Amino acid sequence: MKPDDEQxxxxxxxxxxxxxxxxAHFLLKASLKGENPAAQEALDILxxxxxSMERMLGWxxxxxxxxxQLQPVDPWPLSGLFARLAGRIEGEELPVHPPAAVAxxxxxxxxxxxxxxxxxxxxxxxxxxxxxxxxxxxxAGEGVLWSHVEVDGDQDLLDPGRLFRKVYWPxxxxxxxxxxxxxxxxxxxxxxxGGSLELVWAGDLWRLTASVPVVP
Numbered sequence: 643m644k645p646d647d648e649q650x651x652x653x654x655x656x657x658x659x660x661x662x663x664x665x666a667h668f669l670l671k672a673s674l675k676g677e678n679p680a681a682q683e684a685l686d687i688l689x690x691x692x693x694s695m696e697r698m699l700g701w702x703x704x705x706x707x708x709x710x711q712l713q714p715v716d717p718w719p720l721s722g723l724f725a726r727l728a729g730r731i732e733g734e735e736l737p738v739h740p741p742a743a744v745a746x747x748x749x750x751x752x753x754x755x756x757x758x759x760x761x762x763x764x765x766x767x768x769x770x771x772x773x774x775x776x777x778x779x780x781x782a783g784e785g786v787l788w789s790h791v792e793v794d795g796d797q798d799l800l801d802p803g804r805l806f807r808k809v810y811w812p813x814x815x816x817x818x819x820x821x822x823x824x825x826x827x828x829x830x831x832x833x834x835x836g837g838s839l840e841l842v843w844a845g846d847l848w849r850l851t852a853s854v855p856v857v858p
Contacts, residue, residue, distance in 0.1 A: 660699075663692050694812050701809040701823045708756055709830045717749035717857050720787055724780065726758060734819035738765045741778035746787055748856035752835050759821055760828030761852065764839070765791045767811045767824045768850050772799055789852040800848055802841045828852060 671685055728740035750757070769776045772793045781788040793799075805811070811824045829839045832852060841850045 697810040705827050712834050714751035715753050719749050720746045737815050744780045744782050746782045756831045760831045762821045763823035764828045766822045770811050770813045787854040791850040793848050
């Protein structure tokens with residue numbers, strides 16, 4: 643599909659029916675009279691699926707925008723990353739705990755906003771897919787900053803292949819901010835700079851590790 647055709651498909655062809663679905667949901671909700679649990683449940687299901695469709699389409703398009711198009715930026719200090727992530731988690735009411743900060747004197751040329759969104763989304767996705775609380779820590783290494791998101795569970799808890807294929811994994815709690823992409827977004831942000839993302843299981847522990855390249 644040509645870029646212009648793809649833009650038309652996402653920007654108009656799919657946006658129009660989604661807008662109409664929002665309108666239909668509003669009219670149905672406004673016409674609901676009195677107590678009707680079955681009708682309310684149906685409206686909740688409709689609203690949840692509209693939200694998921696918007697996220698899937700939105701994140702697919704955002705991944706296409708970053709794939710192969712991100713350019714190095716002037717190095718910025720990673721020491722402020724942890725406070726920024728914690729602030730976004732609180733301000734955007736995201737369903738994960740802030741990561742533990744570490745001493746990191748390095749800088750990175752990975753664009754800041756996509757990196758933050760990718761890290762947040764990966765942690766949220768692991769939380770949603772496992773339906774368990776996750777532990778998020780960072781580790782400073784030689785020329786790299788490691789992000790580790792861990793969750794306890796047996797080998798059947800997660801399907802790595804599926805997680806790396808899905809552009810969005812519905813959260814257990816509706817998220818308004820665009821901070822919830824799945825793994826492909828973070829991988830697309832890191833790979834042009836030599837970073838990586840992997841999910842491994844060992845000893846009843848799943849660990850999602852992202853490597854953020856660091857420059858002096």
